[in-house]
Amino acid sequence: MASSRKKPSPDALAGRLADWLRRRLPDSAGAHGQPLRLCVALSGGLDSIVLLDLLQCVVTDFPVHLCAVHVHHGLQAQADEWVAFVREVCAARSIALQIEYARIGEAPSGIEAAARAARYEAFCRQPADVILLAHHRNDQAETVLHHALRGNGLAGLAAMPAERALQPGLQLWRPLLDESRSTLLAWAQQRRLAWVEDPSNTDQRYTRNLLRQRILPELEHHFPATGRALARLAQHAAEANGLLAELARDDLRLAVTEGWLAPQALMHVSSARQRNALRYWLREEGWQADAAVFESLWVSVQSLDYESDLAVSVAGYCVRAYRGRLCVTPAELRSGAPALLDMPQADVCQFAPGWSLGVRWDWRPGGIAPCWLAPGTSLRVRRPGDQLRVRGMRREFKQLCQQAGIPSWLRDCLPVLECDGQLLAIAGVAVDDAVSARELAGWWPEIVPVWLSGKEKPPV
Numbered sequence: 001m002a003s004s005r006k007k008p009s010p011d012a013l014a015g016r017l018a019d020w021l022r023r024r025l026p027d028s029a030g031a032h033g034q035p036l037r038l039c040v041a042l043s044g045g046l047d048s049i050v051l052l053d054l055l056q057c058v059v060t061d062f063p064v065h066l067c068a069v070h071v072h073h074g075l076q077a078q079a080d081e082w083v084a085f086v087r088e089v090c091a092a093r094s095i096a097l098q099i100e101y102a103r104i105g106e107a108p109s110g111i112e113a114a115a116r117a118a119r120y121e122a123f124c125r126q127p128a129d130v131i132l133l134a135h136h137r138n139d140q141a142e143t144v145l146h147h148a149l150r151g152n153g154l155a156g157l158a159a160m161p162a163e164r165a166l167q168p169g170l171q172l173w174r175p176l177l178d179e180s181r182s183t184l185l186a187w188a189q190q191r192r193l194a195w196v197e198d199p200s201n202t203d204q205r206y207t208r209n210l211l212r213q214r215i216l217p218e219l220e221h222h223f224p225a226t227g228r229a230l231a232r233l234a235q236h237a238a239e240a241n242g243l244l245a246e247l248a249r250d251d252l253r254l255a256v257t258e259g260w261l262a263p264q265a266l267m268h269v270s271s272a273r274q275r276n277a278l279r280y281w282l283r284e285e286g287w288q289a290d291a292a293v294f295e296s297l298w299v300s301v302q303s304l305d306y307e308s309d310l311a312v313s314v315a316g317y318c319v320r321a322y323r324g325r326l327c328v329t330p331a332e333l334r335s336g337a338p339a340l341l342d343m344p345q346a347d348v349c350q351f352a353p354g355w356s357l358g359v360r361w362d363w364r365p366g367g368i369a370p371c372w373l374a375p376g377t378s379l380r381v382r383r384p385g386d387q388l389r390v391r392g393m394r395r396e397f398k399q400l401c402q403q404a405g406i407p408s409w410l411r412d413c414l415p416v417l418e419c420d421g422q423l424l425a426i427a428g429v430a431v432d433d434a435v436s437a438r439e440l441a442g443w444w445p446e447i448v449p450v451w452l453s454g455k456e457k458p459p460v
């Protein structure tokens with residue numbers, strides 16, 4: 001097929017960006033009615049320099065405050081020069097610039113992914129309402145192709161959304177996602193902009209660069225609309241993905257209770273819908289695995305029964321089973337809770353005399369919060385021989401946990417409350433008869449409800 005490309009028009013670009021912003025800005029009031037704080041993620045490369053320049057041209061029409069952030073990853077010899085370059089660019093334009101020095105930690109999933117994670121962490125620290133990235137249509141096409149070649153599902157094919165929430169109060173926008181790289185280049189040339197080149201962008205050991213430099217140009221040579229077509233595919237996939245999420249939420253409505261998924265409750269729908277619901281639920285719970293791990297989990301889930309034991313950990317999260325239901329927990333249950341339980345109660349701040357800071361305990365991720373313990377009480381984990389007297393009967397720790405439906409894998413890190421060496425309660429399970437009604441009316445209400453139901457106010 002012969003290529004008869006239209007020359008990109010740089011002038012129309014500013015108009016399209018202004019329209020893009022106009023469609024979002026009426027609804028996007030900044031905090032406390034202040035101008036919306038737009039922060040450009042400025043690498044110093046062609047794309048983000050063009051984005052900054054374009055925004056500076058068009059934002060005069062909008063109630064926004066423009067600033068920039070550059071992340072120094074410390075991975076390339078030129079990193080300091082790039083900092084100097086972006087400083088110069090921003091100073092010349094009177095744009096406030098934040099330089100963030102990222103520390104790239106362990107990189108089990110590759111240095112690029114680790115750098116990206118560090119970058120996004122830095123973005124989250126910015127005093128901004130919106131972070132703007134300069135990804136364009138060629139980046140989108142690359143991402144789609146990359147995911148397709150790795151056999152990723154629809155979520156992968158949906159590639160990068162034009163906007164999404166990064167964290168509460170902070171949006172991520174990609175206003176140039178429909179623009180081609182050549183349009184950006186034409187703009188940069190017309191405006192005589194300078195930018196830096198990242199030498200790692202030409203390193204074909206990275207599959208992304210190989211796609212960008214060899215495969216996509218070859219495809220475009222034969223199919224000139226490749227970029228557009230792949231970007232359109234991403235839009236279709238994003239829409240289909242949204243529908244699948246809706247279906248999953250619908251299917252999960254009756255199958256999930258307090259964080260537990262009962263796969264049995266999904267049996268009335270097709271196997272494809274069950275898999276869709278399971279995949280969606282796992283992702284929402286933080287457990288994300290590649291296709292092979294998901295498939296092996298799916299096999300276990302299909303044969304799950306009351307007695308089944310299951311523990312599949314991926315990147316810090318673990319899917320576990322108990323009595324035929326599933327839940328996702330932190331992978332390391334034992335290391336987290338006892339560390340908190342060991343917290344020396346003497347050195348915690350004291351708001352009210354005699355009360356000390358303890359932990360409100362919830363085994364679900366992020367569920368540990370401070371609470372207040374009465375004088376003489378302390379928290380620990382179970383010990384052999386632990387018993388409580390409940391409704392006149394002595395009961396073993398294990399028995400009480402079984403009755404309360406506490407999975408065996410949770411019992412070793414379940415906090416127990418004792419006072420002067422006497423066991424008084426097991427978190428969320430049972431309270432000893434010794435805790436009388438009189439005491440409940442006195443100091444206990446301040447502890448038991450705090451501890452077992454999560455009321456967080458210290459007594460005053």
Ligand SMILES: Nc1ncnc2c1ncn2[C@@H]1O[C@H](COP(=O)(O)OP(=O)(O)OP(=O)(O)O)[C@@H](O)[C@H]1O
Nearest residue numbers: 041042043047048069070071072116132133134135
């Ligand atoms: N060091 C940096 N500091 C600030 N922003 C950056 C930096 N590197 C990249 N960005 C922003 O991210 C955009 C995409 O950059 P790039 O294509 O290099 O990253 P990527 O690893 O492909 O990102 P993604 O994985 O999100 O596609 C840039 O246009 C720029 O807006």
